[in-house]
Amino acid sequence: MTRTIIFYGVALAALVLVLKFIEYRFIVRDLSIEFYLGAVALFFTVLGVWAGRKLTRKKIVTVGPAFVLNEVELQRLGISKREHEVLGLMAEGLSNQEIADHLFVSLNTVKTHTSNLFLKLEVSRRTQAVQRAKQLRLIP
Amino acid sequence: MTRTIIFYGVALAALVLVLKFIEYRFIVRDLSIEFYLGAVALFFTVLGVWAGRKLTRKKIVTVGPAFVLNEVELQRLGISKREHEVLGLMAEGLSNQEIADHLFVSLNTVKTHTSNLFLKLEVSRRTQAVQRAKQLRLIP
DNA sequence: CGATAAATCACCCGTTCGGGTGAAGGTTTT
DNA sequence: AAAACCTTCACCCGAACGGGTGATTTATCG
Numbered sequence: 001m002t003r004t005i006i007f008y009g010v011a012l013a014a015l016v017l018v019l020k021f022i023e024y025r026f027i028v029r030d031l032s033i034e035f036y037l038g039a040v041a042l043f044f045t046v047l048g049v050w051a052g053r054k055l056t057r058k059k060i061v062t063v064g065p066a067f068v069l070n071e072v073e074l075q076r077l078g079i080s081k082r083e084h085e086v087l088g089l090m091a092e093g094l095s096n097q098e099i100a101d102h103l104f105v106s107l108n109t110v111k112t113h114t115s116n117l118f119l120k121l122e123v124s125r126r127t128q129a130v131q132r133a134k135q136l137r138l139i140p
Numbered sequence: 141m142t143r144t145i146i147f148y149g150v151a152l153a154a155l156v157l158v159l160k161f162i163e164y165r166f167i168v169r170d171l172s173i174e175f176y177l178g179a180v181a182l183f184f185t186v187l188g189v190w191a192g193r194k195l196t197r198k199k200i201v202t203v204g205p206a207f208v209l210n211e212v213e214l215q216r217l218g219i220s221k222r223e224h225e226v227l228g229l230m231a232e233g234l235s236n237q238e239i240a241d242h243l244f245v246s247l248n249t250v251k252t253h254t255s256n257l258f259l260k261l262e263v264s265r266r267t268q269a270v271q272r273a274k275q276l277r278l279i280p
Numbered sequence: 281c282g283a284t285a286a287a288t289c290a291c292c293c294g295t296t297c298g299g300g301t302g303a304a305g306g307t308t309t310t
Numbered sequence: 311a312a313a314a315c316c317t318t319c320a321c322c323c324g325a326a327c328g329g330g331t332g333a334t335t336t337a338t339c340g
Contacts (some may be wrong), residue, residue, distance in 0.1 A: 097326080105287085220317085245318070
């Protein structure tokens with residue numbers, strides 16, 4: 001962004017120089033003021049479009065992939081820390097057994113957590129749970 | 141977009157009119173050509189930024205959340221049309237039985253499709269398949 | 281300190297999933 | 311026409327999943 005601004009400034013300065021240059025030489029007398037203005041208008045329109053795109057693109061990019069956990073929703077649904085952890089691993093495509101190994105707990109424990117999650121998320125399948133969790137921004 | 145262009149044209153015409161108006165009146169003689177050009181440059185820069193944003197926002201919006209199917213990858217993995225369809229429904233969190241009902245085929249058929257999908261996507265669970273498909277932009 | 285919530289584990293039961301094989305009918309390509 | 315591919319369906323079996331109940335041990339909060 002800084003570079004864009006700098007470039008824009010340089011372009012402006014260059015234009016002023018060019019104008020000054022041609023103004024005190026030969027061309028200026030032969031051309032009408034309208035032509036002059038038209039050229040400047042066109043140039044700055046293009047420059048404006050370009051600058052505008054440069055300046056707004058990055059905003060959009062960072063707004064896109066950024067993930068902020070929706071703790072409000074998390075609390076509203078009464079999802080505990082551990083359950084949220086299980087939810088995350090579930091979203092990675094891990095099986096209950098794999099989640100159990102990951103968390104150093106038994107398969108039954110994971111099953112309990114998943115069951116509770118399904119209740120709280122009001123779904124009946126893990127794929128739906130993942131889908132819903134993403135939609136509620138409980139997971140990236 | 142069309143409206144933007146029209147508005148832009150109108151703005152241009154209006155500016156020309158204003159210029160013409162002030163040119164043949166009182167102000168023009170008192171102001172330097174540089175001031176004139178500066179004002180025009182500023183105006184058209186702003187106009188350019190605005191127009192650029194208007195014209196590109198839709199593109200960006202559609203480029204961001206909009207989904208373009210990665211047909212190259214789809215073909216590379218040899219995923220058929222029907223399989224891709226099943227993949228989509230799978231990503232919605234539907235069970236095999238539900239997919240079968242959706243497509244008016246038997247559960248076994250769906251199972252065959254999912255099995256082939258798992259082979260082609262090199263995964264072993266449907267959650268992983270969905271994850272991978274999203275990452276490869278085979279589904280939204 | 282007692283109540284409450286969280287985390288842990290277990291068992292049962294029925295359903296769903298995944299993996300493998302086979303096969304029939306249709307379309308496309310060669 | 312033959313080969314290749316897609317789609318469809320079937321059956322089997324073991325693993326994973328979902329649903330329910332019950333119990334113990336830690337926090338944590340009032």
